[in-house]
Amino acid sequence: MTNDFPQTLTIAGTDSGGGAGIAADLKTMQMRHVFATMVVVAVTAQNTLGVQDAFPMPTKMIDEQFASLAADLNIRACKTGMLADAEHVKAIVRNLKKYDFGPLTVDPVMIAKGGAPLLSEDAISVVRDELVPLADLVTPNLPEAEKLTGMTITTEDEMVTAGKKLQALGAKNVLVKGGHFNSADEANDFALLADGKSFWMTAPRVDTHNTHGTGDTISACITAERAKGHTMEEAIRTGKAYVEATIRDGINVGHGHGPLNHWAKIKEDD
Numbered sequence: 001m002t003n004d005f006p007q008t009l010t011i012a013g014t015d016s017g018g019g020a021g022i023a024a025d026l027k028t029m030q031m032r033h034v035f036a037t038m039v040v041v042a043v044t045a046q047n048t049l050g051v052q053d054a055f056p057m058p059t060k061m062i063d064e065q066f067a068s069l070a071a072d073l074n075i076r077a078c079k080t081g082m083l084a085d086a087e088h089v090k091a092i093v094r095n096l097k098k099y100d101f102g103p104l105t106v107d108p109v110m111i112a113k114g115g116a117p118l119l120s121e122d123a124i125s126v127v128r129d130e131l132v133p134l135a136d137l138v139t140p141n142l143p144e145a146e147k148l149t150g151m152t153i154t155t156e157d158e159m160v161t162a163g164k165k166l167q168a169l170g171a172k173n174v175l176v177k178g179g180h181f182n183s184a185d186e187a188n189d190f191a192l193l194a195d196g197k198s199f200w201m202t203a204p205r206v207d208t209h210n211t212h213g214t215g216d217t218i219s220a221c222i223t224a225e226r227a228k229g230h231t232m233e234e235a236i237r238t239g240k241a242y243v244e245a246t247i248r249d250g251i252n253v254g255h256g257h258g259p260l261n262h263w264a265k266i267k268e269d270d
């Protein structure tokens with residue numbers, strides 16, 4: 001029996017509010033026509049107003065979820081999101097070294113939009129030293145890029161320097177996301193590829209509070225495109241176009257930072 005439909009994996013935390021984390025990843029992967037699987041690292045009680053509580057899974061359950069997937073699925077690309085703490089990052093690294101689940105996108109999630117920590121401080125150096133070197137792509141936002149590189153990033157030139165530093169840490173490809181950049185009219189991201197090619201992706205900044213799960217969505221879309229066999233550059237450009245559409249064609253859910261419209265269409269879908 002063939003087992004060749006494109007299959008992906010997200011290793012992350014749940015969001016009971018449905019907007020971010022594993023929920024955003026699964027919705028994105030479904031929309032991009034790949035089969036989505038998950039390893040639940042932590043459960044959060046969360047809504048558009050914030051994170052009310054978080055509970056990391058016992059690491060034995062994490063090992064068991066990895067083993068279940070490896071025994072049956074044919075996963076071609078994977079990503080990480082919320083990883084909770086150093087013990088859990090180490091468990092994920094151990095499993096990623098044990099099984100081949102294809103190119104890995106590391107979204108180094110640290111703090112939720114509302115300010116709640118999703119990764120403990122002592123885990124940041126473990127992400128930097130043990131997880132980033134396994135990454136085919138790392139996709140930090142600006143505060144995450146600052147934590148991983150030790151730099152302050154206030155200009156586009158500094159985003160470029162941070163990209164180079166992240167590549168020097170061992171990530172093959174880097175996408176520094178400018179969603180948090182202090183610009184009123186643009187949300188521009190910088191990509192640096194394994195072969196040294198680099199490019200900016202520019203987009204008009206949408207004036208909205210409904211940006212819960214943007215980082216999850218772009219990294220899940222890239223993971224889906226990689227599973228379908230697209231190049232890194234194609235995957236990154238599709239990711240940007242998709243997340244832009246999900247923000248621009250927004251929906252209103254909840255009373256805080258609302259979720260995205262994962263049904264949004266992009267040009268290549270026509």
Ligand SMILES: Nc1ncnc2c1ncn2[C@@H]1O[C@H](COP(=O)(O)OP(=O)(O)OP(=O)(O)O)[C@@H](O)[C@H]1O
Pocket residue numbers: 020109112113140141142177178179180187188189203204205206207208211212213214215216218240243244247
């Ligand atoms: N208001 C906006 N309008 C258009 N694009 C945006 C906006 N906010 C973020 N983006 C884009 O969304 C993507 C995710 O960027 P961002 O820097 O917000 O990531 P993130 O902080 O990791 O997301 P999250 O907060 O979900 O973890 C990037 O491509 C960024 O440029």
Ligand SMILES: Cc1ncc(COP(=O)(O)O)c(N)n1
Pocket residue numbers: 012013014015020021022044046081082109111112113114118211212213214215216
């Ligand atoms: C479980 C989980 N994973 C990731 C995020 C980041 O998303 P955001 O920064 O948009 O809150 C989140 N809030 N919750």
